[in-house]
Amino acid sequence: MSSSSDAKAAPYSQTLLAGLWRENPVFRLLLGMCPTLAVTAAVKPAFTMGCCVIFVLLCSNVIVSLMRNLLKPHLRILMFTLTIATFVTVADLFLKAFLPRMSETLGPYVPLIIVNCIIICRAEACASKNPLVVSIIDAVGMGVGFTLTLCVLAAVRELLATGKVFEVQLMPEAFVPWAAMSMPVGAFITLGLLLGLVNAATGKKA
Amino acid sequence: MAKKDFQVSRIRHFIEQSWLLITASFFFGLLIAVTNAGLSPRIEQNKINKRNRLVGALLPEAKNFVSLDTEIEIESLQGKKEKVEVYRAMSAADECVGWSFNAAGPGFADRIELVIAVDARFEKLAGFDVLSSNETPGFGDQIKYDYYRDQFKGAPAGALKLVSIGEPGTIDSQIVAISGATVSSEAVVEIVSNSVTQIKAQMQEKGIIGHVKQQ
Numbered sequence: 010m011s012s013s014s015d016a017k018a019a020p021y022s023q024t025l026l027a028g029l030w031r032e033n034p035v036f037r038l039l040l041g042m043c044p045t046l047a048v049t050a051a052v053k054p055a056f057t058m059g060c061c062v063i064f065v066l067l068c069s070n071v072i073v074s075l076m077r078n079l080l081k082p083h084l085r086i087l088m089f090t091l092t093i094a095t096f097v098t099v100a101d102l103f104l105k106a107f108l109p110r111m112s113e114t115l116g117p118y119v120p121l122i123i124v125n126c127i128i129i130c131r132a133e134a135c136a137s138k139n140p141l142v143v144s145i146i147d148a149v150g151m152g153v154g155f156t157l158t159l160c161v162l163a164a165v166r167e168l169l170a171t172g173k174v175f176e177v178q179l180m181p182e183a184f185v186p187w188a189a190m191s192m193p194v195g196a197f198i199t200l201g202l203l204l205g206l207v208n209a210a211t212g213k214k215a
Numbered sequence: 216m217a218k219k220d221f222q223v224s225r226i227r228h229f230i231e232q233s234w235l236l237i238t239a240s241f242f243f244g245l246l247i248a249v250t251n252a253g254l255s256p257r258i259e260q261n262k263i264n265k266r267n268r269l270v271g272a273l274l275p276e277a278k279n280f281v282s283l284d285t286e287i288e289i290e291s292l293q294g295k296k297e298k299v300e301v302y303r304a305m306s307a308a309d310e311c312v313g314w315s316f317n318a319a320g321p322g323f324a325d326r327i328e329l330v331i332a333v334d335a336r337f338e339k340l341a342g343f344d345v346l347s348s349n350e351t352p353g354f355g356d357q358i359k360y361d362y363y364r365d366q367f368k369g370a371p372a373g374a375l376k377l378v379s380i381g382e383p384g385t386i387d388s389q390i391v392a393i394s395g396a397t398v399s400s401e402a403v404v405e406i407v408s409n410s411v412t413q414i415k416a417q418m419q420e421k422g423i424i425g426h427v428k429q430q
Contacts, residue, residue, distance in 0.1 A: 102251060109265065
């Protein structure tokens with residue numbers, strides 16, 4: 010009994026962990042680069058963007074998984090886009106209603122989740138081929154992996170650009186803020202360095 | 216007969232292929248409509264709160280904003296006729312302390328939407344703030360910065376002129392452009408000049424400003 014439940018649990022945990030590290034959307038698959046570079050100047054917007062992506066990814070994976078047997082192969086991308094666009098619009102409306110200032114900070118990057126490759130990639134690679142539970146676990150793993158990556162990147166940038174993280178002063182007073190880290194150049198440099206670190210840690214060669 | 220069968224089979228094929236898409240579109244549309252209907256009052260209230268907060272900062276004595284009953288229509292920078300909602304800013308003693316309205320026009324990257332405030336006599340600008348814009352970070356978005364906006368505070372409520380060299384601290388009808396963002400600076404000057412001159416003329420014509428003078 011226990012061995013059979015272990016056998017079932019193993020793929021679920023593997024699916025969950027894949028998104029967090031082995032197939033991390035940003036560090037390993039290099040997907041979703043637009044929000045990764047655009048909204049990581051501070052941790053708060055990065056975290057909010059991550060939560061929006063988790064919501065959209067979860068909803069789109071659930072819907073796509075439920076209708077996977079009804080999908081016509083040549084219309085599947087259209088169905089994925091329709092599903093994703095619906096939930097992105099809902100997320101955008103919720104942000105405008107309950108977090109108006111954050112909605113302004115994120116600007117066009119919330120509607121742009123529609124073209125975020127992570128979501129359409131998971132719909133195509135996982136949800137359209139797997140049952141509901143696997144699709145949900147995959148969405149949670151990938152979504153949390155994306156959010157954590159965005160937060161790490163944002164924490165490094167915010168710390169070097171302002172000396173603070175989550176508005177808590179962490180750097181000594183003598184620290185001179187690097188304004189460039191809050192600009193696009195800071196995003197590219199930080200992402201490049203973190204990718205290099207991850208590749209070095211995993212022994213991956215270019 | 217054969218032609219009819221062919222048509223029926225074509226319709227059947229179309230339905231077989233697209234029923235899921237049509238059904239899903241209907242339900243997704245419904246979901247968006249319901250969400251929008253439920254949240255739009257709150258979103259509108261957020262916009263009003265933001266506007267009041269911004270105008271409140273420009274006209275510190277204002278405690279309440281009353282919409283003007285008279286219809287004001289101006290010609291936008293793109294040549295379209297647009298209705299403008301003008302608000303009378305009232306103090307705690309219920310006196311008119313200024314006017315505010317929204318104005319928009321094309322910027323460098325996207326449409327710039329401003330909220331503009333003028334004094335009670337419509338003679339001097341009380342300033343402007345940016346409601347929405349997508350100008351280039353670090354360059355065009357400096358239209359939101361105090362050093363640029365402060366040039367408008369106390370400037371004559373009429374046609375303004377953008378200059379590339381000058382002293383931003385001097386309050387007159389000349390606005391010094393942001394270096395590296397001339398298009399955004401010019402867009403703001405044009406939006407302010409265009410809306411203020413037209414609204415002022417119409418309010419004078421309708422005797423609204425004269426009424427304030429008597430107060």
